[in-house]
Amino acid sequence: MSESEDHIGGVESRESRPCCPSAALPARLTVVVEDTPFSEDKTFLVRSCDYFRALYRSGMRECHQQEIHLKCLHARGFFIALAVLRGEAPGLDADDIVEAIECAAFLQVAPLTKHLVNIVDSDNCLLMLHTAATFGLLDLYHAAALFIRNMYSDLEAEVRRTLAPDLISFVESLTPSAFVAVGAHVTCSESGSVHAASRTVCSLDESGNSWKTLTDLPLEASTSMAGVAVLDNKLYIVGGVHGAHMDVVDASFCYDVSMDGWTKLAGPLQRRCNLSLVGQDGCLYAIGGEYERAVMSSVEILELKSGRWRFAAHLPRPAAGAACTKTMGRIFVCLWRPMETTEIYEYVPPRDEWRFVTSLIRRQSYGHCMVAHRDDLYVMRNGPSDDFLRCVMDCYNLGTGQWSALPGHFANSRGSLFTAVIRGDSVFTLNRSSTLEYVVGGKTWKPRRQMKGFPRSGSVWTFLLQIPICQNEKFTNKS
Structure with a gap:
């Protein structure tokens, strides 16, 4: 199989092995986010997260390291992602939501995105929409916009006070x-x-x-x-x-x-x-x-x-x-x-x-x-x-x-x-x-x-x- 076929987006399925031999990889991986270390099972991360799956197919130097540093992320967001991947459904405040959306978008953690979609409500929908638009998390962006559209008579004043014109236009373009x-x-x-x-x-x-x-x-x-x-x-x-x-x-x-x-x-x-x-x-x-x-x-x-x-x-x-x-x-x-x-x-x-x-x-x-x-x-x-x-x-x-x-x-x-x-x-x-x-x-x-x-x-x-x-x-x- 060619190297291009082995990379993400090639013909190999998601369940296939990483290009570097599994025997050469550490059983556990330490992920450092904001100077906070997280020790996790490598197989769990590869199975659960597109970012790690792509990383271990890439053949890059990081494949053989026991410690990886993730920049431009917050430790709390990564902690929330791990909790969701283990099957938990954590409640999130405003700061948690922003950091969770950032993590879901950067690491492509589908279960975390799904959890965020599931907890959209009238208290957080505007924040969800704005932050999802900022980080390009499209599934959450559409879910939050539809929720707002369905409650538009109650939320319109706040929408016009807090959201950018392009976001308002998108919400109003939807069918309730x-x-x-x-x-x-x-x-x-x-x-x-x-x-x-x-x-x-x-x-x-x-x-x-x-x-x-x-x-x-x-x-x-x-x-x-x-x-x-x-x-x-x-x-x-x-x-x-x-x-x-x-x-x-x-x-x-x-x-x-x-x-x-x-x-x-x-x-x-x-x-x-x-x-x-x-x-x-x-x-x-x-x-x-x-x-x-x-x-x-x-x-x-x-x-x-x-x-x-x-x-x-x-x-x-x-x-x-x-x-x-x-x-x-x-x-x-x-x-x-x-x-x-x-x-x-x-x-x-x-x-x-x-x-x-x-x-x-x-x-x-x-x-x-x-x-x-x-x-x-x-x-x-x-x-x-x-x-x-x-x-x-x-x-x-x-x-x-x-x-x-x-x-x-x-x-x-x-x-x-x-x-x-x-x-x-x-x-x-x-x-x-x-x-x-x-x-x-x-x-x-x-x-x-x-x-x-x-x-x-x-x-x-x-x-x-x-x-x-x-x-x-x-x-x-x-x-």
Whole structure:
């Protein structure tokens, strides 16, 4: 193999050996940053970081040194990078963020960039955007800009006071995420007439206070007892039931809003309905569900790049229609023990395991929904039997490990609050009569505004999509 092929960017894969013999390299490497030494396993650094991977393929003198000095970096940033590479999720203050972005950009530490993207919030998004632009960390730059765009009405004054004109222009050029809903409908008949009028995906025009049709469901697709999720601005529908005999749909469907078209995908290896679907890091997770009236604990992962399903670690116990959410790059599921115990588990992809997080005992009925904001998980359920049409909420903080009850009750008639979606610091819920927006502040949800309800009966799936301007122009007003 030629020397050029052995360098980064050549034909050799990332997993190939460095050009200098591994036997000649030290097992541990001392990395000195700002006069602070870090002693690390060399193989760990090469496997985890593009900078060290390229260095040990280069054949340069540094390949044989036991100590390397990194200039133009801060020790704190390198310390944070090492923590993230070990699987930790450290909280970062403003100084930490700047130094972490500098390190992620210089050393090309993809997991650190991913961690920074996962912790963008309304307190740090402006700093994230400015610093990512300065160091050329594009993934974080786009993530922070979209977050700001989605909260622009709240952040505009601060944006104009603190950001450069070119950054403001970029933020304003983005399309904000729209609140989108689809009813839980079965497949159409061959003629396409049965339920066809209601088998539409609709977007809320917030400025005009109206619902508009985005697309029709494919004839074969069913959202009844299906798994529905959005990943990378694409809508996925997996499983579900159709027909008079409630047969399980054995295919999956993807709607690409940028192309305004549907694609049919392979269904899970195990047919399932009443499943939970979560999208994360290029994969769809089909969690639990039912088949032939048997509740399942099996979990499958669809790797979208390969288009192949594979089984993952089973749930701790069978579950159908389990409440799931994701936050800060982590996936959580609620498992209920009728009728008083709530247990939350986290799926840990590197270990392919479900990790117990916490449990809560409340004298209430079944839970229906879980959403996340920053490091808080909000669990919603019906009220006590004497006030069943009231929604009560409990909040679990991942950082402190503490539960707290939200004050007050929320009406849940016809599904309100059981289809909640988080956008920035806002929570959107809906039913037939109204769409309600709340602002998350501390441990409270404060009502912000009321808009038109979703004009469909029955259960509803809700999510966010960035809809291109050309698609908005094709919308037709929903009656």
